[in-house]
Amino acid sequence: MERGGIHVGSPNQPRAGKAALAVLLTAGLLTACSGTGEPGSGGDTAPASVLKGGRFDPPVTMTSWGCYSATYKYKENQSFEQNVGLDWVKEKLGIQIQYLWTTPWENDACLTKMRLSLSGNEPLPDVVYVSVDAKGRSILADLIETGQFMDIGEVFEKHASPAYKEILKAHPELWAFAARDGKRYGIPHTADPYVNSPVLYLREDWLKTLNLKTPGTIDELEAVMDAFVNKDPDGNGKKDTYGLALGVKNNWLEGFASTGWIFGAYGTVPTYWLKGADGSLQYGSVQPGAKEALAKLRSWYEKGYLDPEFAMKDPAKASELVTAGRTGVIDGPYWLPIWPLPDLKKNVPGSSMLPVMLPAGPGGKPGFNGGDSLLGVYLINKKYKTPEALQVYLNKMLQAGGKEKGSDVENGFIEGYDYKMENGAPVAVPDQRVDQILLGNGTPMIPERNLNSLAHLASGAAPRDGFDQGNVAYKDAHVPGSIMQKQLSFGIQNEFKGASTPTMSTKMEALRKMENEVFTKIIYGKEPLTAFDDFVAKWKSSGGDQITKEVNDWYQAAGSK
Known part of the structure; x- marks a missing residue:
């Protein structure tokens, strides 16, 4: 459940059987310019796509392995493979998301399917999301070992938004999980580190x-x-x-x-x-x-x-x-x-x-x-011809997660779906979160922002921006959030950030x-x-x-x- 910054759930994987859990590990993403070539190929006959104003024209196709929460209740005749969120991404960003396969996260079904795909030498998608839990560490090591994924340093430096770069500047340790021999193989999916702090x-x-x-x-x-x-x-x-x-x-x-x-x-x-x-x-x-x-x-x-x-x-x-x-x-x-x-x-x-x-x-x-500001990382196939598409997508998701003032996602994704306007203010529709039916099942976060917002509202202060306004709906979380903020210094951190x-x-x-x-x-x-x-x-x-x-x-x- 999320509006404003609230992510309800487990930080590493779906554990509680609740669709609103934001800790759900991510799904996948992305392939090339035409969608007619092999995964990672980008398609040799597609017209060149131009990125202008944050949108690809014509749209690019991107593939991934699709993992989702089996407990999410879709509206009307939607599914993880076909839903309003995917339509929104194509319209707003010019990115056509396709999955080579889909399976739930529950009972390790997704991680098992990933390993079967690797052991069966199946074609790898353009982008793979890997979680930071113990099993994710093992999968990450195997993926990097294939030699089919790129050093994402150049893609990030050229295409990451200033806000995304600022987070990684403040938290450089988040690169370590997918770093090898001086190369960075994964773009961090940043997270609220306190989402599971008790x-x-x-x-x-x-x-x-x-x-x-x-x-x-x-x-x-x-x-x-x-x-x-x-x-x-x-x-x-x-x-x-x-x-x-x-x-x-x-x-x-x-x-x-x-x-x-x-x-x-x-x-x-x-x-x-x-x-x-x-x-x-x-x-x-x-x-x-x-x-x-x-x-x-x-x-x-x-x-x-x-x-x-x-x-x-x-x-x-x-x-x-x-x-x-x-x-x-x-x-x-x-x-x-x-x-x-x-x-x-x-x-x-x-x-x-x-x-x-x-x-x-x-x-x-x-x-x-203590929690981690890293939920997972995205790896990009070396064969993918428009790798910047991933970063364009993540830039927009970060903007949406932060309810960036003045942006087209200041109030939410789709009016009438994940939010509605009442008396001139946005009101969340918690059970219809768009980000949970998209790549990653959640938006990247400015790590400290959500807890700061809850503590601010717990003091009785008025909302400062769209992010605070989104959290107004979750009044019962304000005081617990302020208590959590007071005991942050007692968190014990896991100092090992690497893969297996x-x-x-x-x-x-x-x-x-x-x-x-x-x-x-x-x-x-x-x-x-x-x-x-x-x-x-x-x-x-x-x-x-x-x-x-x-x-x-x-x-x-x-x-x-």
Whole structure:
């Protein structure tokens, strides 16, 4: 869901089964001047196209692999392959988008199809979008290894808008993900790095019923959860409530109902590469703080604070206990009051959720898995004869995402579709986002802008521009956004920005599987806490030490700081 800058969803991939999730990973793009040649060829008989006023004339055709959210509800007789957004791009930019194939992101269907296309030596499209998650890192390495994608440096320098260049000037680290041997193989799809950064939400009415104070530390939160579980906060005479909602079926760092803030309270984040005291990068899952966090989660499970099925549920499923009125605490981003929390009020009259800062750990401060200003990168086929078309498209998408004042996308894409005018002001139609049915399933973002906008509106100030005006509609996200802004300094960043290293490509999947199994068994009490020490030793000897060396080699080559 987005108007103004709000992106509702997971930052890396669709996880919650909600069409509005902006974290949906991108689809593809683009081929050549005529559309009659092979992918990447541009077509040899097409008349030369001229780029004038931001539009190609005659239109150019561009191909890609098309990935989309299976949960998006299209209006009328539309689809991902044929919709008003694609028509808009052709009309406004002179770009005819075509897909070699389309498939959903859900259940890794798109990533699996990408790998099958590569292994089957199928023709590559003109543009490929790659996400920044672990599986995206692996795909990226394989794509670059084909030797069929260009160094995009010249295309970017010649055709990127001043606004796009300014973002990359302020965030040069975003180039590192797709950089090899001094070449840049991917144009960054910039993102709101805070779209999945968590605050804590608590049942406000339960706090009042039980005369409890807002918790400021992990210990104080534990006392609140204990009361939520043992003191019948819903007054039904049954012990049928839980303290904390977690849904880690797919990942310890999901977009909400996650554990990143729990590990963060102990100074680490699982799967992240963190800067150690000696300046080198160390894997977060094998740090001492991870053992402390597992001990705390194990204790919470033993005390009945957690739903026994938390490890088998994704965030959307985990949140159902919250919206049904049976769980009193959940972590999540500023957009959680937009979805799915409103269902709580529908199901439990008089209920309310209170957003608060994350609780401090033993070290006296909170911590959480910091986000990335990079959602993914776009690679361009060397055979593509109009590679600038991609940058022209991204320039316009950035303009739309920022609601650039005075532009033809200041209010939105299509009046009467994704926005309407009421009393002279644009009003969002959240369920009809045009950018979600286009390349990338979302617009590039000025990284800091959305959170700044929410905090500005939370203060009671009037909208400053079209971007703020778009966020007015999401009033329930204003206060959580302002809380998130106050705790930004506690974010723990993943310092590894590169693609998969050689040993990562061959061994990290097995190491991750071992990690997930051990962590889960420790929390459930099926293994003693000392199993963590055995895991660390085995992780190191099974490839972890070599991966750590390769990561630090990359870090030194990239210019560690």
